[in-house]
Amino acid sequence: MAEEVKAPPANFKVTIDNITIEVAPGTTVLNAARQIGGDVAPPAMCYYSKLQGSGGKCRTCLVEVAAGSTADPRPMPKLVPSCRTNVMDGMVVKNITSERVIDARNGVVEFLLLNHPLDCPICDQAGECHLQDLGYSHGKEGTRYEFERRTFEKEDIGPYIQLHMTRCILCYRCTYVADQLTDKRVHGILDRGDHAEISTYISKAIDNDFSGNMIDVCPVGALTDKTFRFKNRVWFTKPIDAHRDCDNPKCCGKATLWLRGDDVYRVTTRKDEWGEVQSYDGKPGWICNTCRFDKKKTSDWVIEGPTKINRHSVIAQGHYENGVIPKDTTKEVMGGRAPKLLMDIHSVSEVNPNK
């Protein structure tokens, strides 16, 4: 009898934290875990599914492979980055069920926070910061680091973006945006090790038409939108899905408008549950700078309705309906006097002396 030739299975079975799922060959462990969802999905600070070649760097997504595959069930000796490791048929992965993983992730969070100020109260990314979430879920209550932290002056890199290197965790996502989405790349990473920094090529400005997407991929508050910076806190604004007929062929024209009353404070891409830009028809929904920075009137857009926000998110907290601006009662409670500014927290920070 002729030997039966076994065709490779159409789908690979992988078990992550005791939950088994079938995924297409070529799927990474991280994406398989995302298909299961919840805590089974490892946190990711540098991987971004819409940016080719991203991932592998931050090491927050390390997992334990307890069995390599059905064919070779040996465990892998080291923890592996789930964002860059492909699933094999019969693989057994431990994420939060592995003490080694929790321990390593603890370490990674500590390392990431070594040179990242915890100035969430004044950081523009507060409420949308993945490092903040990671700190809550995997961090320690205190720090063991007692040395001076690295600080940088803020830098304007072009008309729309401000870079505050002090907060950068060198995830490389913005450099992939620069490579893959924009023309005339002028920014990248200079220097090495913990001296490494994001910067532009000697006093160049970033002014290409898709640069704003760098702000959206930055997981922390290192790259901020100069048209929105400190104008509001995200949880005071109300996100609304809207679209417009954009004539830039690369722009999907679908965005989230962040409103306070009728004022559009900020325009961003739409994000999925992993904090990544949402895909439409399989294509990532990047938006152009015109939509993001110049279309700040509701009349510029066709409003679709409120953005669905996870109710656990801080953004869901200050959700006020009807678009009515709350009454300013400061003068009333102060007997008619205008409030006096004692300290501008935006310019003074103990944690981070250079602001």
Add this chain to the structure above:
Amino acid sequence: MGRKLLLDKANVPGIRSFEVYRREGGYRSVEKALKMSEADIVEEVKKSGLRGRGGAGFPTGMKWSFIAKPEGVPRHLVVNADESEPGTFKDRYLMEFIPHILIEGMIVSSFALGSNVSYIYIRGEYAWIVDILEEAIAEAKQHGFLGNNILGSGFNCEIYVQRGAGAYICGEETALIESLEGKRGNPRIKPPFPAVKGVWERPTVVNNVETIAAVVPIINEGGEEYAKIGVGKSTGTKLISACGNINKPGIYEIDMTISVEEFIYSDEYCGGIPNGKKLKACIPGGSSVPILPANLLLTTAKGEKRMMNYESLADGGFATGTMMGSGGFIVMDEDQCIVRHTLSLARFYHHESCGQCSPCREGTGWMEKILKKIEYGKGEIKDIDLLWDIQRKIEGNTICPLGDAAAWPVAAAIRHFRDEFEWHVLNPEESQKRNYGLAHYADPIHVPSAV
């Protein structure tokens, strides 16, 4: 006296020139290899048991057999002459004094691997060696050993020398490939491995200078003959660059059957320790391999004599053993301060981390700062435990082995010399008065202001 295969002609006057080298029997291996099949050469290298001399000791023949051979896609051989591991300086000697042995080995290896364009990636600081290599390449070409249709065999091969800008990380094979392509020297995430996608996304083999030079005697004498030299899986000869507190620092070619004790004390090799001082410790394989205290260096935990070969040096794992590494043998006498030496290494790895992955980028700097604190008499006992915990969280969790290379020296120093760290912490004033002998720095160390 052990056999010499690489340095046997090192003292022949004018051996650097093609003429003398050829007269002394050079380039015979090329003549022989071009008449063999590619597969037969790989087979000879497999039989020889040659292990990579760049540090990891991976069997060379096996590495060569992994190279992918997709139809119509060129392949490349890249020689790693970055030699940046502190304590390691053997490749430099080989290239400076007998450049043709490398070129000869490269022609044979290129033929075996099907590489028509091969590269030598050399550290920028070896500027004068670049000229020597380029001259040797030009001579070889002039005599028909390089270029088109080598010795009428139909095989074409060019060798290019590419300088690095002087970064340790560019010795790591994937960072080397990135740098060779003109990019920032960041290690790549594997897979894909260079054997499948290396330089210009083409199948590539990266080998150390000494490894490729060793191919010459292997082809000349046959793999089996080569394997008879040495012991166990440590076949052939190994170049050791010896330095530190020894009477005769230098490059030695050993056949891996001698003991560590003999290597340090015999007149044929290091010639003992100056001024009758006692041996305190040794890093036998380049700065990244674990340091061993004298007792564990000379005898294994089982009480056997420790030998100068891969297996014996690694005996006992990291608890009581170390590694052959790249053969950078650093000897320390009783006056040496382990804390200060460990700081010196930590400083190096911090400076050289590429910064891609968080544990290495942040952890190496943190370790250096804590070591500085202890070294400057401001340490606390908890700092020693903290150091231990930090190295533990770096090791194994990074993209490339530089993270491990930074963690191991700290781990081994604490494992074997914890009492010395504690002495520093408990006797801050006395520790400041010590004379540190060997350790000196190009620039002053600033104690962080927070300390």
